[in-house]
Amino acid sequence: MRVFISGATGFIGLAIVPELIYAGHQVVGLARSDEGAATLAGLGATVQRGSLHDMESLRTPVASADAVIHTAFEHDFSQFQKHCENDRKVIEAFGSMLAGTDRPLIVTSITGAAAVALGAVATEDDAPVSHTVHPRAATEEAAQAVSTLGCRTLVMRMPQVHDTRKQGLWSYTMQIAREKGVSAYIGEGLNRWPAAHVLDTAQLYRLALENGQAGSVYNAVAEEGVAMRDIAGAIGERLNLPVVSLSADAAQEHFGWLARATALDLPASSEKTRQHLNWHPQHPGMVADLLMAEV
Numbered sequence: 001m002r003v004f005i006s007g008a009t010g011f012i013g014l015a016i017v018p019e020l021i022y023a024g025h026q027v028v029g030l031a032r033s034d035e036g037a038a039t040l041a042g043l044g045a046t047v048q049r050g051s052l053h054d055m056e057s058l059r060t061p062v063a064s065a066d067a068v069i070h071t072a073f074e075h076d077f078s079q080f081q082k083h084c085e086n087d088r089k090v091i092e093a094f095g096s097m098l099a100g101t102d103r104p105l106i107v108t109s110i111t112g113a114a115a116v117a118l119g120a121v122a123t124e125d126d127a128p129v130s131h132t133v134h135p136r137a138a139t140e141e142a143a144q145a146v147s148t149l150g151c152r153t154l155v156m157r158m159p160q161v162h163d164t165r166k167q168g169l170w171s172y173t174m175q176i177a178r179e180k181g182v183s184a185y186i187g188e189g190l191n192r193w194p195a196a197h198v199l200d201t202a203q204l205y206r207l208a209l210e211n212g213q214a215g216s217v218y219n220a221v222a223e224e225g226v227a228m229r230d231i232a233g234a235i236g237e238r239l240n241l242p243v244v245s246l247s248a249d250a251a252q253e254h255f256g257w258l259a260r261a262t263a264l265d266l267p268a269s270s271e272k273t274r275q276h277l278n279w280h281p282q283h284p285g286m287v288a289d290l291l292m293a294e295v
Helices: 013-022 034-043 055-063 077-098 135-149 169-180 198-211 228-239 248-263 271-277 286-291
Strands: 002-006 026-031 046-049 067-070 104-110 152-158 160-162 183-186 192-197 217-219 223-227 243-246
Touching (some): 002 013, 013 026, 013 034, 013 198, 026 034, 055 077, 077 104, 077 135, 104 135, 135 152, 152 198, 160 198, 169 183, 183 228, 183 248, 192 198, 198 271, 217 271, 223 286, 228 243, 243 248
Parallel strands (some): 002 067, 026 046, 067 104, 152 217, 160 192
Antiparallel strands (some): 192 223
């Protein structure tokens, strides 16, 4: 297949590109910069220069693609709600370009968008919350809307995706630990976050592209829940810093804007995803990558 990928130069996108090319697919990757274009060309992808801020310029490359994988997202948490609504607009634009073609459009959401009680294990069958509850749910609302236009939408829900270079939100907590001189968790630190290695998630995108069913939600979860105490312990060991438990009030001062996230308990299952797509994650877990993280 000829596959157009937004976010092709991003963390996950750069893992998907070689995964697809090695499997025999043609990849057209979106690049905003000369550096990004050179990286994609070096991997064997066709480069499409442009930006998601000018969707009309992408109409031709999207129209000539057999499928679209949308991984691009602006990770500026100071304007999180704005970027989530921008993502809605991008998906709606892709949907209009693919209307009536029955071509796959794979969009990228998060496991935390599932409508479950805190501490309950989220599954692929759980509907998303409203964007008024979690702004990131705008992605799945847009996917549901464009599915009525005749394109095959699939949703990929991401956990904390990692390797030794990046570890999702925990890359930020590592920076905080370095600045504060301690690696911390809240209370007993038993709250959990799901995780997956970036290479395992890239393989899952390929499997969804090749065998995914229209309207499906897939959880790219290799580890159902990694305890915050273990995450903090790995960071402390990697940075040679003491590991401490904080009260909720002290955590606010220590973690700042990340305090709420470090207290959440958001485990998620991928049992259905593994069965439907024959996905078998095999790369290192979150703690292993934190212990070997580039610092």
